[in-house]
Amino acid sequence: MNYSFDFQSIAYAPLMKGLLVTLELTIAANAIGLTFGFLLALLIMSRIAIIRLPAMLFVEFFRCTPAIVQIVWFFYCVPMLFNVFLGSLTMGILALGLNLMAFNAEAYRASIQAVPREQIDAGIALGLNPFQRVLYIVLPSAFRASIPVLLTNGIVIFQQSALVAIVAVQDLMYQGKTLATETYRPIETFTIVALIYFAVSFPVTQIVGYLERRRQLLVS
């Protein structure tokens, strides 16, 4: 192989600008996913079918279609169908946020339903009313149990956010593509881009691993 690498010609400033947009997308999508995902979890656990079924359909739609299709659909169909266009960054945040909301709802639901029945029995025996049992026993336990999955989902969204580049959100991936075309140095550019994604994700996955190990010690 006689390809000579040239990392000198890569301009880092646009990449950093792109990274900021990517982080903005990630943080905003997580804010939506963490809060509304919880509300959605409550809906999919509802005993009332009229509430539960649409919520489940919503979740399954996002779980059973590719994220890239969701994003494209959101960008092209929503403005046409509903006559709203909010600017590409906002649309990107909403598309990613709704996707994350569906996955986080499942994470919340699983950990709420994993709280042992015995814990609730203990709450009844102590005279706590149903509302207090949920507030002081079920939710604190469930929240702690769901943290590793929520963090993992959050970091997946950080990576999935690269997909919004195809609809002209100027994120890290978009800047990388532009730079690669301008410099004719795609290998170097995408190496750098990959390293940046890795540098942000890796510490988070390590934290998830640590939390899971610690949790296993606490539960046993």
Add this chain to the structure above:
Amino acid sequence: MTMPFSPPLVRMQNLHKSYGPEIQVLKGLDIEMKPGERVVVIGPSGGGKSTLLRVMMGLEKIDSGSITFGGKPYISSEGVGRKTVIDTEVRRSIGMVFQHYTLFPHLNVVQNLILAPCKVRGERKAEATERAIALLSRFGLGAKAKAFPAQLSGGQKQRVAIARALMLDPKLMLFDEVTSALDPELVAEVEQVILQLANQNMPMMIVTHDMWFARNIASRVIFCAGGVVVEDGPPEQVLGSPKEERTKDFIERVFHIRQ
């Protein structure tokens, strides 16, 4: 001589409970418990012992029957599929300890103890904490006040669970196989705490497989099998010289004295 003005502490009448049409766990149980009694319920697995305690605590619905507590109606049901009516006010005067400790893992020992007093009775935190610390030191757990459940041994967890139930000043304590999940060397420390309560005349109903403990603590032993009371009497009689064939058979098995 019976005292005409002392009503039974608990009166269970004709309790029926089934899980689906196939499995009948309680088939018309009648038990009356006087104040100050320490009733140990023994019997084979599936005989309805644990279900009986869970029904008493209001954790299980019943098909029919009724329970009064201190002369007041507590639990009743009019038939299969009907609503089980539970007086939650009465329920608060009953405390229960479970086989698997059931401490809240996200709260430390003191927080486990004061949760219900603060939230249910509206007791002030400082006051409840003071009571909790006092109770813990009485049980030899003073040093563990700030520890989390995961940092405790099984015996310690179970003693904390007992203390937690006592924080609400129960008028009756239910112990559901509280030493069954413990390593053998940790059983004594838990039984010691229950004996301590017995010495203070706490009425209790205990389900246990530990016959030595049953003999030590019981003022009365009930042998329960097939969803009914088979034999009922003082410990010397039921454990020492049972009258019923089924009781004899069970006692011989658990003491390994079958010839």
